[in-house]
Amino acid sequence: MKGRKLLMIPGPIEFEPDVLQAMGIATNSHVAPDFIETFGNSLELMRTVWKSPKGQPFIISGTGTLAMDMAISNLIESGDSVLVISSGYFGIRFKSILECYGAEVTVLEAPTGDVVSLDTIEEALKSKHYKALTMTHVDTSTGVLVDPKPIAHLAKKYNTLSILDGVCSVAGEEINQDDWSIDIVLTASQKAIGVPPGLALLMASEKAIQVWENRKTPVGNYYANWKNWLPIMKAYEERRPSYFGTPPVNLIVALEVSLKIICKEGINKRIKRHRYLAEAFRLGIEALHLKMLPVSNALAAHTLSAIYYPEGVDGASFSAKMNASDIIIAGGLLADIKSTYFRIGHMGSVSPNDLLAVLGALERALIELGYPIESGKSLHAFQNAIITN
Structure with missing residues (x-):
């Protein structure tokens, strides 16, 4: 961007x-x-x-x-x-x-x-x-x-x-x-x-x-x-x-x-696009061993993802690093757990390239904050899901 x-x-x-x-x-x-x-x-x-x-x-x-x-x-x-x-x-x-x-x-x-x-x-x-x-x-x-x-x-x-x-x-x-x-x-x-x-x-x-x-x-x-x-x-x-x-x-x-x-x-095609992008994005998140707020993938929306911060990662620092990478995300909304999770929207005209940018920034932010992940792992999982869709 x-x-x-x-x-x-x-x-x-x-x-x-x-x-x-x-x-x-x-x-x-x-x-x-x-x-x-x-x-x-x-x-x-x-x-x-x-x-x-x-x-x-x-x-x-x-x-x-x-x-x-x-x-x-x-x-x-x-x-x-x-x-x-x-x-x-x-x-x-x-x-x-x-x-x-x-x-x-x-x-x-x-x-x-x-x-x-x-x-x-x-x-x-x-x-x-x-x-x-x-x-x-x-x-x-x-x-x-x-x-x-x-x-x-x-x-x-x-x-x-x-x-x-x-x-x-x-x-x-x-x-x-x-x-x-x-x-x-x-x-x-x-x-x-x-x-x-x-x-x-x-x-x-x-x-x-x-x-x-x-x-x-x-x-x-x-x-x-x-x-x-x-x-x-x-x-x-x-x-x-x-x-x-x-x-x-x-x-x-x-x-x-x-x-x-x-x-x-076409509304049916649009719904299908939201579904496969969300499913691919979740695979990217799972590849980093991050936990989603919905208790199962069957209950996870296709228009946004709510994701828990990994243990030891400060939410404010994470959001600041995402912002520095030119990606704006949302914090938690539920009052009793709002500091424990963040939200990413993926709806409307969202494209695979948008979500690749998000995952790339997310990986960098986590690595810079000391979270042990393998660079490129979420991108690989996302790309494979998109290619095989």
Whole structure:
């Protein structure tokens, strides 16, 4: 890299040049015909990426937390029972949001690096009626991958809405929203969707919209209320001007560019690329005898890796040496163990060359800090996996 560092955190990520160029064009009117076309097309492209031809897409100025807030505030009323399936920091965030709206929350929390078993989830669903359950597809704090398909099927079996936090998974992990009967899939722009921070993206099922329409009490949120936003989404998709709040014009122009790039690659091919790069990267990490935070490779995300520092290696010194090699990584996020691990994002437009650069810098940092490894070992393992894929 010349002149700048390689950003390898779990979001924001490295963005495609065409996406960044779209951010820099002269800002258009939010009711100009060409912007209306861009917004409407972006909504339609979301259905392709989410695999939800029947879903209702929302594009809102905000973060992934706003998307979580939007899902909860529109579907949950005071006194509703909700089951939170937590595999890290962002499962607990769901709990905090739910409590703001008066929900009665039950949390099923997995041990660090693990997932809650399906049997445990079904036992909870059998014990009482829950209006909804929440799950985190990839928890950014742990790098743990949850399989949402069987959980969504259990939710449907027990007449419970399913809400999937796909902030670190949409466009990087396999999702078939309609086929899997997931009621809400939400994300943010700065992850595998490949757009700078600032957009909350959400897809609601027909059932979710019906539940919202039939709620007994008003939505306790003004900005996130679907009453205000649904007419806007419908208008843009019908190529008509409309207004509630001024949309972030350049971000939405960039979103259309990125969604077109994703669809040109093909969502299935894109998911496969994320998978084989992540698997090859893990082989490189394993070659250095480093331990991953997920308890097994089957539970390791394909969009980021959470890795424990080896014994005797100081995290701050390690990060400083990676930074000196022009690689930016993320530290730990879980409060009780945050100083014991680091995180590397590998999603969006990530390439084998990016990950070779990361592994090379990682080896140098560890050797300089006195960790006994054989130089080139992780690179060899990674290259072999890529070549034989």
